[in-house]
Amino acid sequence: MADIYTSHDDENIIEQVKTYGFRTPKAPKYRVLRLALAKSLSIDAHPDKDLDTLVGKGSEYWLEQVTGYGNNKNDGALDYDDAIRSVLSVYHNEDLFNSDARYKKLLQRHIRRGLREIRTSWNRGHSFIHWLREELIFEPAIETGSIINTELEQGQLEAALKEIGISTEIKESKQGIRLNKYALYLANIHHLDTLKKGLSKLSFRLGVPDDSITLEVGSEAGIANLYIPRDPEFWRIVPAQRLNEWAITKRPEKLPIWLGCTVMGDDFAMDLAEAPHILIAGATGSGKTVCLHSMLCSLLLTLSSSQVQLALIDPKGTEFSLYGKLPNLFGGQIGRNIVEAADILNALVDEMEMRNQHFIELGVRNYEEASHKIQMPRIVAVVEELADLLMQSRDLEIPLVRLAQKARSAGIHLILATQRPDSATFSGLLRSNIPVRIALRVQKHTESNIILDTKGAEALLGKGDMLVKLTDKPDPIRLHGAKLTDDNIAQAIAHYCR
Numbered sequence: 022m023a024d025i026y027t028s029h030d031d032e033n034i035i036e037q038v039k040t041y042g043f044r045t046p047k048a049p050k051y052r053v054l055r056l057a058l059a060k061s062l063s064i065d066a067h068p069d070k071d072l073d074t075l076v077g078k079g080s081e082y083w084l085e086q087v088t089g090y091g092n093n094k095n096d097g098a099l100d101y102d103d104a105i106r107s108v109l110s111v112y113h114n115e116d117l118f119n120s121d122a123r124y125k126k127l128l129q130r131h132i133r134r135g136l137r138e139i140r141t142s143w144n145r146g147h148s149f150i151h152w153l154r155e156e157l158i159f160e161p162a163i164e165t166g167s168i169i170n171t172e173l174e175q176g177q178l179e180a181a182l183k184e185i186g187i188s189t190e191i192k193e194s195k196q197g198i199r200l201n202k203y204a205l206y207l208a209n210i211h212h213l214d215t216l217k218k219g220l221s222k223l224s225f226r227l228g229v230p231d232d233s234i235t236l237e238v239g240s241e242a243g244i245a246n247l248y249i250p251r252d253p254e255f256w257r258i259v260p261a262q263r264l265n266e267w268a269i270t271k272r273p274e275k276l277p278i279w280l281g282c283t284v285m286g287d288d289f290a291m292d293l294a295e296a297p298h299i300l301i302a303g304a305t306g307s308g309k310t311v312c313l314h315s316m317l318c319s320l321l322l323t324l325s326s327s328q329v330q331l332a333l334i335d336p337k338g339t340e341f342s343l344y345g346k347l348p349n350l351f352g353g354q355i356g357r358n359i360v361e362a363a364d365i366l367n368a369l370v371d372e373m374e375m376r377n378q379h380f381i382e383l384g385v386r387n388y389e390e391a392s393h394k395i396q397m398p399r400i401v402a403v404v405e406e407l408a409d410l411l412m413q414s415r416d417l418e419i420p421l422v423r424l425a426q427k428a429r430s431a432g433i434h435l436i437l438a439t440q441r442p443d444s445a446t447f448s449g450l451l452r453s454n455i456p457v458r459i460a461l462r463v464q465k466h467t468e469s470n471i472i473l474d475t476k477g478a479e480a481l482l483g484k485g486d487m488l489v490k491l492t493d494k495p496d497p498i499r500l501h502g503a504k505l506t507d508d509n510i511a512q513a514i515a516h517y518c519r
């Protein structure tokens with residue numbers, strides 16, 4: 022019997038990393054296994070027991086190959102077994118020197134979780150070096166948030182402001198999650214216009230992308246706030262822990278959705294029941310899927326199966342697979358193709374009509390009133406790629422529009438995501454019935470206009486940087502989402518199913 026086993030999917034990612042990551046197809050596999058172990062150890066929650074189950078047999082390894090156990094010869098695979106056993110003993114707070122079986126089991130869980138993390142956060146089209154820097158090297162340092170020299174930037178800012186004709190006093194500077202905030206006192210009222218017109222020049226002088234500096238009129242008289250992005254190396258990551266901590270506080274919302282942190286790091290949540298539907302759009306890699314996970318995990322962490330039920334449609338077929346374990350998915354399964362998607366959407370329309378009929382019989386007007394007499398879960402339907410779906414079948418717009426128009430009163434809510442926010446995907450009828458919009462980074466300002474009715478999303482920084490347009494606020498709010506991993510999702514699912 023070998024010591025460590027992998028699945029077919031695990032082996033697939035090992036090959037991908039060797040070929041497209043290391044660019045050395047003949048590299049020994051243990052290098053990838055050790056990298057996966059390091060990735061898993063960077064997560065501060067124990068790997069799930071589910072990882073013991075192997076779906077589709079992959080390969081098997083001996084400790085000698087993985088940790089270099091007993092191998093002190095000079096062949097490049099030296100014996101790190103004691104060191105790895107010590108680290109795992111501390112991580113799990115148990116003495117793994119006394120139980121080989123337990124050690125191997127935990128080692129296998131970590132390696133498999135690490136491989137899964139690599140699979141979800143890197144793909145062969147992306148730079149592997151960049152992934153390593155972000156995932157394994159820079160992130161812990163960024164958490165401390167103290168690397169940047171704001172004084173230096175403050176001096177540069179004052180000099181740049183002078184160049185555009187504004188001599189001002191910087192009243193306050195604060196470091197946000199990705200942006201630094203500078204409160205400027207403008208003694209001359211005309212300087213506000215000069216500042217508005219001079220933002221491009223400031224960007225140029227400070228070496229940040231054009232359009233990435235934003236200006237906000239402060240709440241105090243004469244104060245204007247400038248938000249200047251830091252270099253990605255100095256961003257702070259919003260950890261999933263923020264969502265978990267928020268979820269255990271008492272919540273007034275009926276369908277609580279935590280979207281992330283404000284620029285200065287405060288929690289931001291909304292009530293989907295009030296929204297009552299959300300459109301989320303962003304270019305590839307902007308962080309749409311992670312944002313959807315954050316919404317879904319908010320619901321799973323705060324509500325029970327008697328309070329909320331999910332209906333999931335994912336034409337890509339991969340993004341929602343973890344939620345396949347949910348016991349009460351609407352329609353019994355995730356809609357992964359056009360036929361299944363149509364079935365789910367039409368069943369939602371039937372459910373809506375049935376509920377409305379039931380409300381008439383009960384003598385109530387809507388879900389709110391009915392919920393005092395009977396118990397039925399609200400339903401949240403999520404479509405992962407609206408454009409793909411509508412491209413394959415324009416007919417699906419009919420149930421979507423009906424739901425957008427009428428489902429709220431039946432306790433059914435939509436979250437629609439799309440990579441392509443064009444008017445073909447987001448027609449007038451859908452538009453007018455989905456008032457809450459979330460824009461992650463898009464390619465063109467015209468796309469930003471379609472989502473938010475204003476430009477701005479084209480200048481976002483990507484990776485969970487977003488603008489959220491709510492019905493009761495004139496201007497979109499800027500937020501940074503949390504970086505969720507599959508492990509966080511698995512924990513939220515376990516919480517909901519408990």
Ligand SMILES: Nc1ncnc2c1ncn2[C@@H]1O[C@H](COP(=O)(O)OP(=O)(O)OP(=O)(O)O)[C@@H](O)[C@H]1O
Nearest residue numbers: 142304305306307308309310311484485502503504
């Ligand atoms: N809030 C965040 N903080 C840090 N990194 C993030 C955040 N959100 C997303 N990312 C990273 O950005 C990358 C892209 O995220 P995601 O897969 O959600 O994008 P997407 O918009 O769904 O792209 P696609 O449409 O191609 O699937 C991932 O590597 C992810 O780890």
